[in-house]
Amino acid sequence: MSVQFGRWSFDGMPPLLDYLERVNTLLAPYGLENSNSYQRDGVTVLYHAFHTTKESRKEDQPHVSQSGKVFTWDGRLDNRAEFIALMSDRLETDSPDVSVVACERWGTRCFPQLLGDWALSIWDPSDQSLTLAKDPIGTRHLYYSVDRSQVAWCTILDPLVLFTGKTFALDEEYIAGWFSFFPAAHLSPYIGIDSVPPSSFVRLQPRKRTITKYWDFDPGKRICYRTDAEYEEHFRTIFGQAVHRRLRSDSPILAELSGGMDSSSIVCMADTIIAQGAAETPRLDTLSFYNDLEPNWNERPYFTKVEEKRGRVGCHIDVGAQESLSFEFESDRFAATPGSGGGRRTEASRQFATCIASQGNRVVLSGIGGDEVTGGVPTPTPELMDLLARAQFRSLARQLSVWALDKRKPWFHLFFEAARGFFPTALVGVPKQIRPVVWLHPGFINRQRDALTGYRHRAICFGPLPSFQENVSTLDMLRRQMACLALSSNPPYEKRYPYLDRDLLEFLYAVPRNQLVRPGQRRSLMRRALNGIVPDQLLNRKRKAFVVRLPLATMSADWAGLVETSKQMTLISLGIIDAKAFSEAVQRTRNGQEANIAAMMRTLHIEHWLRGLGIRDKLIWSLPPRRSDVLGEHKVDSAPLAWRGKSSAS
DSSP states (O other): OOEEEEEEETTOOOOOHHHHHHHHHHHGGGOOSOEEEEEETTEEEEEEOOOOSTTGGGOOSSEEOTTSOEEEEEEEETTHHHHHHHTTTTOOTTOOHHHHHTOTTTGGGGGGGOOEEEEEEEEETTTTEEEEEEOSSOOSOOEEEEOSSEEEEESSSHHHHHSSSEEEEBOHHHHHHHTTTOOOTTOOSBTTEEEOOTTEEEEEETTEEEEEEOOOOOTTOOOOOSSHHHHHHHHHHHHHHHHHHTTOOSSOEEEEOOSSHHHHHHHHHHHHHHHTTOOSSSOEEEEEEEOTTOTTOOOHHHHHHHHHHHTOOOEEEESTTSOOOOOOBOTTSOOSSTTSSOBOOOHHHHHHHHHHHHHTOOEEEOOTTHHHHTTOSOOOHHHHHHHHHTTOHHHHHHHHHHHHHHHTSOHHHHHHHHHGGGSOHHHHOOOGGGSOOTTBOHHHHHHTHHHHTTSOOOOOSSSSOHHHHHHHHHHHHHHHHHHHSOOEETTEEEEEOGGGOHHHHHHHHHSOHHHHOBTTBTTHHHHHHTBTTBOHHHHTOOOOOOOOHHHHHHHHHTHHHHHHHHHSOHHHHTTSBOHHHHHHHHHHHHTTOOOOHHHHHHHHHHHHHHHHHHHHTOEEOOOOOOOOOOOOTTOEEOSOOOOOSOEEEO
16 A cells, blocks of 8 residues: 655745655655655645555656646555557557546546556646546545645554644544444544545635545446345355455465454455456455453454365464453554544564565455445344335234234334334434443534434435435445545555445345345345355354453453543543543452443543643644534535644644
8 A cells, every 4th residue: 555645835835855855764664665746836746656556666756747747545445457459549548547547538537447556646736626536435535734835644643643734723523423323424523634535526726625425326227136046146256256356465465364254255266266367366364353361252263264274274373371451542643533443462463574584475465345335234124214205014014923922022122113113213213222421511412413323314215215325324434444444554555345345335226135144144145155165164253243351351450440530531621521420430340230331431532632732732632613614526525625623833
């Protein structure tokens, strides 16, 4: 995953050499190969390359087109062959992806057709404009900041925060998002720095900004077959395509193999593709974490079944025999976000780095998203809502009866769960599983209720099917999760997500809901389609349990430190945490009473991140409410680009 940085001074003055040296020092760990730059008329673009394909080794970035436009591309173009076929007179079959994207005939019209994971910046000196764009899922990062004198953009946040000569106010909505289902994807922790939204491009000119959503899923698309076998064949084909696209690498690929259905399916499908000679990667390695001491998380019997099938043992890391969890961030490293990897390195992370270095892996395959998009939550609610919205009452009555027997619930409970989705929460209340935790300050909850409840909105009867609306809502949560995952620099590697393939998602959103989930058959389509490819023990296992022993053991072992932390919390001084409520929750946890362990762990993580920022004296501790930027399909913000929130010169 290569990194890019740019700075456009409206007065035409170039940055100081010392400034560029400091930026290059931050970028260098992410780009192991060559680094290049472009500098002209107040515009400076830096690029540090991290090559993962044979074509990328031929690239020259920043790429300057014949018309003088400057392109920097970080990504993988999955349908490059289609573009090259259209431009066979100008492009070779082994042309780098950036050369394909930079063809003059495309313009921004090509964005909806660019399949893959990517982030792109285009500087156009002819009309003095900068275009920043990201793929529809948002697997790449691209941040930007604007004031009256300049624009700066970068793949990582660090140089935008550390070298602008300003202090920043924290964004309260961003902090609220971390307490629930992650912050909105277009936010950063700092007012004045934004992230390019997924499936959108931002066009910047002096004192003007335009944000355009260039693509979205089609709610009217339907895939209807006569037999289950046809759905299964289609799933196998398109899932295989999603995995195949992510096997494009000229070095061995490492796959996370947790023992769950998602990662196991990726590994087994990848082995099938490699055995057919259809993959570019020379080899697929696996990495598995296990903890024999955790009664609810014994994954070894499952991932070893996959290893037996493929006839090869992967790298195993025992996390049970290692040190307990640590919330503290290293004081000598700047952690731009709570998820930016500033925590102290554990023995597991050191073994992971050794594994990647010894095997020469540059790409890691992840199963994130599989559970969410293939029907991992065995609920009939979306299907019942569809029947309600379309007034198919006979089918509704029949399905209520079948699901009531399967769930062992009265049918009217299931009916109420489906019907409540159409009503505002003011009438039916917020579901228990997404309610803000009790130790948050009431004023903070009132100001940021939308972010704290995961940006959920009631379903509409007229328009897209409620199940489609639920799919998009779930994908938005995954997009927010992607936005919070940090780039790795120690060691550097590129992460790829087969379940977030756009074509695969379009298929899953277009098939009938009862293909994905059936009474007593969680993830029905996936299990049926991969029968014979994935071992039966994996396809038929129950859902993986969550790890709870280690967090509880960590709190118990450092009880004195936890109590001391709860007395002098930065979150309390900022009006985010209610001191008494949090202290009572901590005490209940120690007494073995019911407590939201995951939320408490996240609270402590945010607290230590904020303390790390305070030590570096980079921020001012005020949290002015921030207006959310809700992007319409062609939302235009033409207001002057001023510095939003509180800031001051350093």
